[in-house]
Amino acid sequence: MVETMTKRGLNLLAAAALAALLASPPATGQEEERVLRVATKPFPPLVLEKDGVWSGFSIDLWDAVAADLGVRYEWVGKEKVQELLDAVGSGEADVAIAGITITAERERALDFSHPYYESGLQVMIAEEREGSFLAEVLALFSPAILEVLGVIAVAVLVSAHIVWFFERRANPQQFPKGYFRGVWEAIWWSVVTLSTVGYGDRTPAGVPGRLIAMVWIFIGIVLVAFFTATVTSSLTVERLEGGIAGPDDLPGRTVGTAPGTTAARWLEENGATVREFAPIEDAYAALVKGDVEAVVYDAPVLLHHASHAGKGRVLVVGPLFEKQLYGIAVGRGSELREKINLSLLGLEESRKYESIHDRWFRP
Incomplete structure (x- = not known):
């Protein structure tokens, strides 16, 4: 009786075990392979996107890392760097790669791989x-140029009065005795002599007037040279400071x-x-x-x-x-960080990194 009950119990246990075995999925020895979600954004030439196809230095580098790790992945496209960081932080993405600069602030929120590219900011x-034409015209009215013009104006007036004073008697036809008419003609002579044009319609006739004219010619050469240098300097400064x-x-x-x-x-x-x-x-x-x-x-x-x-x-x-040091962003405490770092080091040692780099950056 007892023996019969024992056999019956063993049969029930065997049947239950068989049912459990049949109910469970077949064992494959492997867990279902995980597909990583990798966030990226256009960042040429590190990341380019055309018709939904991603390419670029960072893309090729991640392809090499993924192949080395034996993982499958899918791209998650974004538009801003902050969106990449937010995607990893929220768990929407497992990894982010583009041209993400490693900073202390970002490191406090996420983990980063070793830097894989060194760059910096630049100005375009x-x-x-x-340089604009208007800016160069305005530069002609700089204080330095106006100061030189003031000196030249005073020098012209002084020389005109001196020549008129001596020539009004010796040469009244060209330098009339009347003050306003005579000084005006003398100013005309002084300006054309200063500019080395020398029309010849007004020339001193007396000895004192000619001596003054000789001195004025040399003074004029100095003033014109000084004026030219000042204008050139002002325009150069405008181009350097204005641009x-x-x-x-x-x-x-x-x-x-x-x-x-x-x-x-x-x-x-x-x-x-x-x-x-x-x-x-x-x-x-x-x-x-x-x-x-x-x-x-x-x-x-x-x-x-x-x-x-x-x-x-x-x-x-x-x-x-x-x-700027670019790195691959992962979640805080993610086991992917160490795996990615080992893969990057392996790519460096095998010169695969160099090959990928030269593909995109060699002239």
């Missing part, structure tokens, strides 16, 4: 706006850039009037129209635009400033 201006040649010329200027970027922060901290554009291509259009005086942004992006779509219309000027 409209080529035709390096924008680098970051030192930006305080007080209206400058375009992209919102939420290190460029926007730098401009605000350094006294520029900032106008933000998204996408950055809108800033390029504003620059050409004259709505902004310059655009400040990451150097590779500006250089790419200046040599392609903006060729002949814009010019990148001045040195690199505000060093």
